[in-house]
Amino acid sequence: MTHDEASDLLGAYALDAVDGDEFTELEAHLESCPRCRAELDSLREVAAAMGNSVEPLPEGLWSQIAVRLPERQEDQEPPPMPQLTPEAAGSPFRSPASNGGSSPRRRTMLTTIGAIAVAAAAVAIVLGVGLVRADNKVSNLQSAQAASSAAAAAALNAPGHRVVTLDAGTHGQQAQVVVLPSGQGYLVSSSLPVLDKGRTYQLWAIEGNQPISLGLLGSSPSHAAFTMAGSTRPSHLSITSEPAGGSVFPTGPIVATGTV
């Protein structure tokens, strides 16, 4: 197929209206022709604009999707933590080499959580929760413990730091958190009791009436690091007990809370 023949077909191709040998030959040409690829991309945007009429989503459809997400095998190592820096937004995306599209994944959240995320757009769900959740046992907080105890000590000497004491009321258990003006924060000490297997402590920033997850602390927290968005101005920090893997929204009892 010549370039001109291919070019003539791109409009129909963007509408999925080419089939048979022409389809095969056109795909082969596209492989080797950046000009046609660019033309196709722009025509696909036109097609998308024509087809862009939103219908209300049927109830329960998300649940059907969520239950079909393949499980990841227990012995598989979690993928490395993503770098969710602003720069990542513009860069062409490449999946991890180990992914290849076939590796089964651990389904770490029940369908209800997806439903919550869908239903409550306004609920502040920190992306980090999903990521912490994704590797469950080795949360980024726990893996950062060794490094963060030194960093936490440094934070206690940094200008502008605030110490928040999270009190558990009558039981005398408490946790101390230090927060820097940058939003970086550290759990510096904790006397919270060790939780049963299958549970984890989770740290929340309470802003207005909205809990914003700051991450998982594990079942026996000592040191951990977390980051609050610069715009987050919580009135309180709270720790709840949650099922291992954490929650998008607090489900367990508040075991300690403190005023910022």
Added chain:
Amino acid sequence: MPRIDEVSDAQLVTSIARYSEVALAEAYRRHGGAVFGLAKRVLNNPTEAEDVTQEVFLRLWNQPDRFDAARGSLRSFLLAQAHGRAVDAVRSSSSRRAREARDAMRTADSPYDMQREVWDLAVADQVSSAMGELPEEERRAIELAYFEGHTYREVAQLLDQPEGTVKSRIRNGMRRMRAVLADAGVRGVDA
């Protein structure tokens, strides 16, 4: 940390590649209605449209690297996926012949319909008026191909026109649309 509903689509896909179900749920919240809407329009069948919607988001979960942010928006990527699957379903349908005749009549008889709930009314208005400005034969050829799932050769048969003519009409119509939408500043569409 950014809130999930504030991160970019490209960041969402990055998180989906790292097994974040929250990120997939957010992608579904943002684009699921459009995916379902297009599938339903092509298939004319809500149950089959639900199947297509499921497949599109499962594929995004399993093969997130198929999306290349440098080549276009996530919405147009997902809509292209939905359209391809819907068209496949239409073409494998055994009742295709009866459908063809019925659809041809319906398309020929009805004006272009954008009067439904839309993601972005301003864009929909621009698209609608751009479609309206197309020469009648270009508009019909595009509609029969895109919304009814016909190949351009089938469109030629339905309209009793030479294949080459229909191919050119679709191409010219699409380019005309692109120019109008680009002038109107529709995001993602460059002339």
